Amino acid sequence: xxxxxxxxxxxxxxxxxxxxxxxxxxxxxxxxxxxxxxxxxxxxxxxxxxxxxxxxxxxxxxxxxxxxxxxxxxxxxxxxxxxxxxxxxxxxxxxxxxxxxxxxxxxxxxxxxxxxxxxxxxxxxxxxxxxxxxxxxxxxxxxxxxxxxxxxxxxxxxxxxxxxxxxxxxxxxxxxxxxxxxxxxxxxxxxxxxxxxxxxxxxxxxxxxxxxxxxxxxxxxxxxxxxxxxxxxxxxxxxxxxxxxxxxxxxxxxxxxxxxxxxxxxxxxxxxxxxxxxxxxxxxxxxxxxxxxxxxxxxxxxxxxxxxxxxxxxxxxxxxxxxxxxxxxxxxxxxxxxxxxxxxxxxxxxxxxxxxxxxxxxxxxxxxxxxxxxxxxxxxxxxxxxxxxxxxxxxxxxxxxxxxxxxxxxxxxxxxxxxxxxxxxxxxxxxxxxxxxxxxxxxxxxxxxxxxxxxxxxxxxxxxxxxxxxxxxxxxxxxxxxxxxxxxxxxxxxxxxxxxxxxxxxxxxxxxxxxxxxxxxxxxxxxxxxxxxxxxxxxxxxxxxxxxxxxxxxxxxxxxxxxxxxxxxxxxxxxxxxxxxxxxxxxxxxxxxxxxxxxxxxxxxxx
Numbered sequence: 001x002x003x004x005x006x007x008x009x010x011x012x013x014x015x016x017x018x019x020x021x022x023x024x025x026x027x028x029x030x031x032x033x034x035x036x037x038x039x040x041x042x043x044x045x046x047x048x049x050x051x052x053x054x055x056x057x058x059x060x061x062x063x064x065x066x067x068x069x070x071x072x073x074x075x076x077x078x079x080x081x082x083x084x085x086x087x088x089x090x091x092x093x094x095x096x097x098x099x100x101x102x103x104x105x106x107x108x109x110x111x112x113x114x115x116x117x118x119x120x121x122x123x124x125x126x127x128x129x130x131x132x133x134x135x136x137x138x139x140x141x142x143x144x145x146x147x148x149x150x151x152x153x154x155x156x157x158x159x160x161x162x163x164x165x166x167x168x169x170x171x172x173x174x175x176x177x178x179x180x181x182x183x184x185x186x187x188x189x190x191x192x193x194x195x196x197x198x199x200x201x202x203x204x205x206x207x208x209x210x211x212x213x214x215x216x217x218x219x220x221x222x223x224x225x226x227x228x229x230x231x232x233x234x235x236x237x238x239x240x241x242x243x244x245x246x247x248x249x250x251x252x253x254x255x256x257x258x259x260x261x262x263x264x265x266x267x268x269x270x271x272x273x274x275x276x277x278x279x280x281x282x283x284x285x286x287x288x289x290x291x292x293x294x295x296x297x298x299x300x301x302x303x304x305x306x307x308x309x310x311x312x313x314x315x316x317x318x319x320x321x322x323x324x325x326x327x328x329x330x331x332x333x334x335x336x337x338x339x340x341x342x343x344x345x346x347x348x349x350x351x352x353x354x355x356x357x358x359x360x361x362x363x364x365x366x367x368x369x370x371x372x373x374x375x376x377x378x379x380x381x382x383x384x385x386x387x388x389x390x391x392x393x394x395x396x397x398x399x400x401x402x403x404x405x406x407x408x409x410x411x412x413x414x415x416x417x418x419x420x421x422x423x424x425x426x427x428x429x430x431x432x433x434x435x436x437x438x439x440x441x442x443x444x445x446x447x448x449x450x451x452x453x454x455x456x457x458x459x460x461x462x463x464x465x466x467x468x469x470x471x472x473x474x475x476x477x478x479x480x481x482x483x484x485x486x487x488x489x490x491x492x493x494x495x496x497x498x499x500x501x502x503x504x505x506x507x508x509x510x511x512x513x514x515x516x517x518x519x520x521x522x523x524x525x526x527x528x529x530x531x532x533x534x535x536x537x538x539x540x541x542x543x544x545x546x547x548x549x550x551x552x553x554x555x556x557x558x559x560x561x562x563x564x565x566x567x568x569x570x571x572x573x574x575x576x577x578x579x580x581x582x583x584x585x586x587x588x589x590x591x592x593x594x595x596x597x598x599x600x601x602x603x604x605x606x607x
Contacts, residue, residue, distance in 0.1 A: 019227065020281030023350035025420040025427060028436060030119035030169065033415040036433030036450070039370050039587060040414045046374050047408040048117045051110050052129060053377070056136055059110065062103035063140035066149075078379050078399025079105060088208050093310075098398040101209070104145075105155045107137070108162030109405025115165035115172075116412035130170040134163065138178040146189040150209035153218055153241075156186045158405065160221040168228045176230050183233070191215055194243040197262075214265045216243040219272035223279050235279065238272075242285075248273055251288035256295040259315045263307025264333050267296055268340040274347040286351065293344055297360065301387055301596060302527050302538035302545050303367035303586065304341070304360060305332030308387075318532035324387070325529075325536075325597060331387035335403035338369035339410040346417055349429065353422075355503050358429045358476045361417060362543045365430070366454055371586035375404050382407075385586070387596040390550060393589060418449075425472040427503065431459040431518075443469045445510075454542045455569055455585075457520040463510045471510065474503040475518060480542060482521030489516055524562050526600075535602040539564060539583065546572050546583035550593040553578050557601050 035041040057073025064071035065082035083100025118126040167175035194216040222238035270289045277285035299314045300306045314320035349357035373382040379399025418430040431453040437446045451459035479501035487494040522542035528534040539546045570588035
């Protein structure tokens with residue numbers, strides 16, 4: 001057996017006794033995987049630069065204001081400010097004023113994202129920024145911050161992961177006592193267990209926003225705090241906030257309680273089930289996570305997005321998704337949803353080794369988050385992807401909403417989602433420009449991936465090693481890959497059959513300079529919104545959904561769409577009897593109007 005890498009404790013600190021279980025596939029460290037020139041790298045660099053440029057005073061202002069401390073600097077604006085402006089009426093959400101909705105809510109996520117950026121880059125300026133923010137934040141911790149705060153668990157959860165990541169990725173030792181002090185302060189403001197929204201509504205409350213708190217998402221990050229060596233108390237707290245009766249027990253038994261539930265937070269709660277499974281060894285939590293993710297995928301759009309109509313998970317029916325194409329422009333909470341999706345899919349891939357989960361990450365990557373408008377310096381943030389029949393890309397109306405926090409975390413995690421390892425096996429999960437470094441036995445090995453996938457149907461991987469080295473390279477072969485898909489090693493075709501929807505193993509002694517070339521058969525295909533509505537279909541090429549730019553015919557023939565032709569790097573064209581129209585993938589659309597689904601000519605009456 002060969003070990004590709006060995007995880008190290010933060011700054012040499014000893015870790016506690018590990019979880020009961022380890023996933024079959026392991027993550028590389030942030031340092032071991034680097035992104036090459038690509039849209040992924042552009043998003044990472046933009047987010048990193050944006051938050052490095054925001055002054056500490058500005059980021060810390062809501063904590064200082066609520067603690068009644070001197071608070072120099074400008075307000076951030078939007079959701080982030082300490083303000084009395086926020087109000088909402090449950091009978092009329094349209095009249096809400098969101099300014100000051102959750103003061104300081106995403107600070108922990110910004111801290112987390114910067115800590116991961118430091119781990120990947122080793123940039124001392126980022127580490128100084130993280131250390132300074134932890135030190136200055138620690139001085140603001142006060143019960144006054146949480147007094148009258150509508151969503152204490154929601155913001156505590158984000159602060160936990162920020163401090164955990166500062167501790168383990170940026171080596172900030174002060175993060176541990178800071179988390180301890182924060183936890184002491186927040187406990188009187190948290191419920192005794194993971195309340196559902198219905199349970200919270202049954203208790204006394206003063207404003208509607210209090211109903212939206214999310215204690216059921218706490219276990220994931222509390223378990224991670226314990227695993228990072230930050231204290232035994234966090235393992236016990238995590239277990240306290242597991243939502244067994246209302247969520248995990250029914251999911252584990254194959255029944256979905258998800259209808260009408262808040263989409264992102266409940267998908268995110270599946271990550272708590274993953275951590276509970278690994279730490280406690282109870283198979284129930286793995287079954288809950290797998291079944292919950294399957295339920296969500298069954299009600300997903302062709303893009304992989306889910307949760308339309310103000311971020312609600314749908315019923316297990318055939319009409320909710322098709323009706324949403326006319327009813328809402330708020331189809332998928334993009335950075336938050338993609339972040340939660342990547343975490344649960346990556347974890348399930350690590351545990352099960354099923355390429356199905358990698359396929360789902362592929363789809364969400366190219367059809368949702370890589371098409372997000374970049375967060376602006378004034379806090380304008382891309383929030384919802386619009387899948388309506390007449391759709392546009394727009395910013396959310398309020399500055400610094402939740403998606404500004406998950407965006408930097410997701411971008412920082414792109415690289416660690418690309419490759420996984422198991423003993424003497426390297427798993428290639430994402431086809432993105434990148435490199436991975438590892439140690440196999442006594443040899444230093446790196447694999448460089450060059451590609452413009454999926455805008456081109458090919459990727460090349462070159463092995464660089466200090467000496468001939470034996471290991472197995474496992475290539476994810478997407479389920480959509482057609483019969484023309486080919487794998488060549490040093491120009492020679494693979495002798496074994498290629499099975500779409502599985503990993504293809506290449507077991508050999510690799511010589512320095514060996515090269516693997518993959519060419520994917522990306523034949524156009526139509527994917528209906530669900531089996532009950534075959535007349536409402538999206539056009540895909542490989543993992544890419546091709547979105548018709550408007551104006552385009554309202555109805556068209558199946559053969560017309562399947563005869564789509566590429567006319568430029570990111571533009572395709574369909575010829576119809578009424579004239580041609582163009583299509584683009586979501587990541588190539590700017591200010592154009594578009595739609596996700598087309599209506600096909602059929603004898604069946606259209607709704």
